[in-house]
Amino acid sequence: MDLNDIRGLTDAINGELRLFFERESAYLSDIGSELEPVADSIGHFLLDSGKRLRPLFAAIGYLGVGGGITPQAIKALSSLELVHVCALMHDDVMDASDTRRGAPSIHKQFEELHRTNNLHGSSAQFGVASAILLGDLALIWSAKMLHESGLASDQILQSLPIYDEMRVELMAGQYLDVYEQALASESLERSLKVARYKSGKYSIERPLHFGATLAPKYSQEQLNVYSRYGLPLGEAFQLRDDVIGVFGDPAITGKPAGDDLREGKRTVLIAITSSEVNSSQRNEFAKYFGQNDLDLRGVEKLRQIIVDTGALKRVETLIEEMTSNARNALNNDGIAPQAKTLLEEMITAATKRSS
């Protein structure tokens, strides 16, 4: 296994996640066989897919300040993936999303378990309760995985302030997003702020910082380089997400075509569209956007408006500018060369993807 490339690091991260999951899953089964579906669902969610973006950035952040890759380090770095599992599970309950990565979301799986076993009470309520608890458990497992990683105590302790702040920012960003959707705001400034909190910091900058603080030694200047790289790239990452939510191919995304349009999700892409529509486009847009039963024809109409107003093009330009800012931040001697190469590669992974 070559730990100097993305593939090798991803394999190592997957290996540690699997080992950790297997131990915790056995622990749950020992409490009671009723907990086996809980473990199974988390296991599939965690291990069947996922790009490991946050653990990868953490690993590169760690390498960039001179950290040596060991199984203990990989275990500690991989713990971020379980924070993300919590965020996604809870997100699906909050959005009432029925699918995730092409499969039923967790609350839907447990709704089905309730129905199949003819259990008492509301199946939907049982599904929601289970998904909340599974998300909570994933969040707690993340901390457990970090704490028991076997890295030197000093390194673990020194990572905790960033680890905690990242998680607070994540939940604050999630609330801002939920609130923003409820405001149905068309403000570009506001939607950029949500993108910054929800993804700019959480997806890239904080994982890089977390990785750096897990290494024996790092400097404030190194953290600053990671911020200058991570913040714009994180926002570009979120903008790419927004584009995929509207134009993505269901076969690749695992979500229905135009899902974000059906949900009426307020994104930077939509804010720009709203500011550029003429009056007939505005009426047409209002007619379809956020309709629960939006069909492919409606999706196509909305996509056309987004293209015609130039909003898609402007978002692509924004992504390019942010990406270029991220790239420029790497012109710095403070980060190990090997890590700089990986950070270059990750720019492509974060912004040129289609799912």
Added chain:
Amino acid sequence: MDLNDIRGLTDAINGELRLFFERESAYLSDIGSELEPVADSIGHFLLDSGKRLRPLFAAIGYLGVGGGITPQAIKALSSLELVHVCALMHDDVMDASDTRRGAPSIHKQFEELHRTNNLHGSSAQFGVASAILLGDLALIWSAKMLHESGLASDQILQSLPIYDEMRVELMAGQYLDVYEQALASESLERSLKVARYKSGKYSIERPLHFGATLAPKYSQEQLNVYSRYGLPLGEAFQLRDDVIGVFGDPAITGKPAGDDLREGKRTVLIAITSSEVNSSQRNEFAKYFGQNDLDLRGVEKLRQIIVDTGALKRVETLIEEMTSNARNALNNDGIAPQAKTLLEEMITAATKRSS
């Protein structure tokens, strides 16, 4: 402030919780004023009431192995209250409970905020999303409070395995409870198992262990004494909860009379009743138990059956036996005398309460 009695310890715990909350609340406001309702709601939930049972047991566990009370220690020990805040907030969403401590539960508060501000989308969905995020934030704040308490690093590190295991057990116990309700099981053995996981370990044994591991030094024998005391007392605590859920005074509990009967909650009390009813009682019981619109007359009928079958009496006897087992565990020289006195007092607080 006298830190040698329950009152003094409670005041010190409340003081640290308030200080921590004020800092974190200011941090959220700095991100955006939209987060002020989030901070306010957590603040009221955390600070307006609560018996601080878990931090108190943790503090006594710490004292009992020779830990010296300092503000740093109180801060670390108090962090448990925020785990409990998460559990209660998420519990109310999972049970769809509309009130908590006589006030609207968190999801209801945010449902109302959504309605008052004429926000877009479903008010109920906004309420649920907010309550999930507030609970997540409380769980993360707990860890942050512990990590930044200022206790010696070795002491914090040595508490983390128990801290994590306690939280895993809590979520596992919550799922067992939800599942048990959905099974509508009448098994005494099963409901005792749920009581053990949900409360026996989480409410008393684990907080005592957590406190002990936060002290500079503790022995396995001391942890064992805490288990022999904490497990039966925790189960007695849960049985008292079950009795209050059926017979409690709404003016004291802040919940409607007979709320657990309306919810159809499967508890040890109900399991014993089910095993002792004659056939006419069984029909009568089935007619009222778990009815959403159960009125006071129906509550009275169910209470009468629970009394007539001798189930209430048997639960009170169980509480006494468990309490006496807990008391016997204190005949041990390994625990500091001052802590033993406090543990005696806590027996009363846990089992003779009416809310």
